[in-house]
Amino acid sequence: MDDYMKEVEGKRVHDPFGSKNMPILPSRRCVYETGAIIVGAGPSGLATAACLKEKGVPSLILERANCIASLWQLKTYDRLRLHLPKQFCELPLMPFPPNYPTYPSKQQFLTYLESYSDHFGLHPVFNTTVVSAEFDHCCGFWRVKSLGLKLEETEYACQWLVVAAGENAEEVVPQFEGMEGFGGPILHTSLYKTGEIFRGKRVLVVGCGNSGMEVCLDLCDYSARPSLVVREAVHVLPQEMLGRSTFGLSMWLLKWFPVCLVDHILLLLSHFVLGDTAKLGLNRPNLGPIQLKTDTGKTPVLDVGTLKKIRSGDIKVFPAIKRLRNQAAEFVDGRIEGFDSIILATGYKSNVPTWLKETNMFSKKDGFPCQPFPNGWKGENGLYAVGFSKRGLLGASIDSRKIAEDIKLRWKAEGTSFMAFSRAPS
Template identity: 45%
Template structure:
């Protein structure tokens, strides 16, 4: 094929998953190319996260393969600190992503993956032919804003996805509604409250709220005890820390926090101060939105509220299904997620792999990268494996 570049391994995505996979391959001298649609690595962290973000898990659970955080790094790494770590990681392992490369299609042709990439910097099309294809675009490809009657047609205020939120300065004194009670939603609600916005938060389903310390203790205990027993202890600690929070609209799921994570993939929410704001009345919990007219939001319980702004902390979805012919590697479903659950999610057929799709956070990303590199090494250089 004309203008086709033949390579051994193509990695799509230069976030933590792509960087970790490339680093592991580079350590084994396996040639690989990383393509990234943005003009920088780790664009989610650099461009689509709010200012006050810190990693919610201890640094030991967030480091990438073969490069621990320095000993003087705080236990819970800041956004700026983690971005610096990722940049140093790429430098140490000599990773040079090709930026401004937007993948248009990827399909199997014989025993090779043919990937069409648009180079947005030069307005040209590049064709890569790879023996092995690693999809490292992750679960957070695109922000999701739910379809709510009246939102697009009539809402007179401002609405945005949490990926666009930086801080609450421009919301000071305004009525702000946060949709979603996961880590982003609760932390953004807390940040808005600190900027003196009048804050409400939509809690649509039961949620476990723990502290960083309780999660850290729980993850250590899981090394020695069954998950149901660890859940029981963690819930007791949460009860001692927060008291009864159901009266404030925060109802816990029937399953414990770690079992709930295993079954549903949803992590517990780490409180950074929002529960205290809810208890004091500075942040009000409201149910799901039924419809929006002008600035009036009607909730499913019939109550209404006038709001100036809405921040949707409603998660992300994979963008893989837009460009990958899903049947070729028997790995991804029509929603762009692996067909098989963790821990069997990372390898498909015909040299297709996924990194960062196991719903296991940064620790899962490291595991994926190590497994993928080990597998490719075993196929390319059996003696090394």
């Protein structure tokens, strides 16, 4: 097999393409992975790697950050807890510790993920940014090119590519007229940790999803004066109803009733618990919360105490911003209010279209699979997606199991010959 080996940067690596098809440059290291390559070491990527390992299929995780679950570790606020009960958020093959509370804290979740990674012996390659991935139809392999911290290039080759970069890869930062002249700090929630530095400050939080609502509540705890921009209609539901989590109750009701009826029940119970949210400036969409989630992926807000602060006047509610002024904002209803700082709770987006080449699996517009859940996990030529179901960790758990089972079947049918080829002694 010496004909299939190359000496690159002092390392012997496999060249499954042959020198004619894949010339190896001195500045590029080439690695052939006999199993799957997984792009992203978040919960979805870890879950897929664990499921593959449990089925005897090797994998390699490539991660651009220096840690697992970088969104959770580096870009979330301190008070964050899981919004859903732990049984809906655990990864495959390993439940949460029994002593964990119903809604684990950020640190508890990170500890769980570290234990999960250690338990399954997962060792991601950190500080490795995938800049392109393209299927080579001539050779029948995926070519995955990456850059390290010192811009060193590595080209990986594999039969199966799992996109686990996630729905939340890049911050969404909207632009407003007059933004450059605001005169105060404007930061995305990815940079927000606590309200400590905002004590006594007038803070405008843009975005009324779960993050925006919780950041407002956190600011109140630190004696700041927050205001909330509600740009569009939003469903706010209590975190629990009838002694059960709202999500768990919804899942149970959906076993027996159609979506439209379950939505009607949820809204009736929500009105009983929370009152008319429209009176607080939070108008509800025409579609019910579950139907809206199914059709658009927009998640209802689960209230953890923010509405109480809005009712008391501790948090003001404003419509969309028309323009920013010096230390002030003008809103579309004509009101002008002074602010010291602005926090953008405007969410994240997928970055898949920037590096995944020539595939019809992902939309170029939003970077999500073109086929909605539960059919968006598998593409062509050994391409898979996990963590794009718009159903959080539960969706990732479901898809990671499907992916592992599918690759295992192909591994048994095809993998033996490739494994023998790529790992033959020199």
